[in-house]
Amino acid sequence: MIAGASLTIDLESLAQNYRLIRARVAPAQVGGVVKADGYGLGALPVATTLIGQGCRHIFVALLAEAMALLPEIGDRASVYVLNGLLPGAEAACARAGAIPVLNSLDQVERWSAQGRADGSVLPAVLQVDTGMSRMGLPGDEVDRLLAAPGLLAAIDLRFLISHLACADDADDPANADQAARFQAIADRFPGVPRALDNSGGVFHERGHFDLVRAGIALYGGAPRHDAPNPMRPVVALEARIAQLRTVPPSTGVGYGLTFRTTRETRIATIPVGYADGWPRCLGNRGAAYIAGIRVPIVGRVSMDSITLDVTDVPETHLHPGAPVELIGPHQTIDQVAADAGTISYEILTQLSRRYERHYRPALAGTPDRSTAP
Numbered sequence: 001m002i003a004g005a006s007l008t009i010d011l012e013s014l015a016q017n018y019r020l021i022r023a024r025v026a027p028a029q030v031g032g033v034v035k036a037d038g039y040g041l042g043a044l045p046v047a048t049t050l051i052g053q054g055c056r057h058i059f060v061a062l063l064a065e066a067m068a069l070l071p072e073i074g075d076r077a078s079v080y081v082l083n084g085l086l087p088g089a090e091a092a093c094a095r096a097g098a099i100p101v102l103n104s105l106d107q108v109e110r111w112s113a114q115g116r117a118d119g120s121v122l123p124a125v126l127q128v129d130t131g132m133s134r135m136g137l138p139g140d141e142v143d144r145l146l147a148a149p150g151l152l153a154a155i156d157l158r159f160l161i162s163h164l165a166c167a168d169d170a171d172d173p174a175n176a177d178q179a180a181r182f183q184a185i186a187d188r189f190p191g192v193p194r195a196l197d198n199s200g201g202v203f204h205e206r207g208h209f210d211l212v213r214a215g216i217a218l219y220g221g222a223p224r225h226d227a228p229n230p231m232r233p234v235v236a237l238e239a240r241i242a243q244l245r246t247v248p249p250s251t252g253v254g255y256g257l258t259f260r261t262t263r264e265t266r267i268a269t270i271p272v273g274y275a276d277g278w279p280r281c282l283g284n285r286g287a288a289y290i291a292g293i294r295v296p297i298v299g300r301v302s303m304d305s306i307t308l309d310v311t312d313v314p315e316t317h318l319h320p321g322a323p324v325e326l327i328g329p330h331q332t333i334d335q336v337a338a339d340a341g342t343i344s345y346e347i348l349t350q351l352s353r354r355y356e357r358h359y360r361p362a363l364a365g366t367p368d369r370s371t372a373p
């Protein structure tokens, strides 16, 4: 192996996660969120896998992400740009065939004008703010939009959407507030399909409107922090021991000598560091696993390496080149995130391009019945 570690992305598990969500929300459809290069796992292999399962709705954050994806996937799915339409991007967006999520009245006006200039009715998604104060039309802009029907006449409105602020905690009262507000606004847009839920919302005990937008759950992350994770892990990360040493008690380890041994200690160095997206704050806090045995990170995480206390591991598992689990059956992305004081989303999206990548292909899928030709 010439890389520091190998990252295995299991597209069959991704497909199974898609099917689990589909079964849960039916008859609503499942859209796949592949922003930030498919949460770091590769937007194209992820999107292609989801499309193979019958997914027809792909969400990215940026127009640039849509433009990279669209030539590859053609008309097999619609590609929506969640972050909306920046001024000056209208013509490029229309030409690329990307579908913007219109997040303000100004964006609606500019997309309408683009349609008139092109002599066509352009497709769009409309996002309304139901309480997160991040993106989407605020209430007064919704009123103004509905008072100016000419604006919407120039647009082929595919979905009305909003986004939940607290979906990972099903009992948070903000969820019911937002769902009620969304329902009330949706009633003013009769006939327009609706989408509210992200991964967390998929696991709330209520209806799921017409479409859900699933991200982290597809990638194996826990959709809720208040319940066991029903998703299959998609990512495994395995490093190899680069070097081993035995040091006496009272020896310092790593930058700043922030760890000092208290016994004769076997130290393994692995070639993964914060430049690979392994959080630097895991120094003296996180762990790895060798042959299923927890080996704590000792000393600081360096740019390109980590030192592990492997004293408790039998010698047969300790040699240069021996495998070290960083993400796998003993250590989930949610565990790494918890140790680092962050969320699985950040662990995934920081995964280094330096890792050697292996994709395990998905088996043939069962396409969505609702969208089968």
Ligand SMILES: *Cc1c(COP(=O)(O)O)cnc(C)c1O
Pocket (backbone or CB within 6 Å): 033, 035, 082, 162, 163, 197, 198, 199, 200, 213, 214, 215, 216, 217
């Ligand atoms: C990122 C995002 C999603 C997906 O969220 P997950 O929690 O990863 O499922 C859905 N909708 C919007 C608007 C988003 O920004």
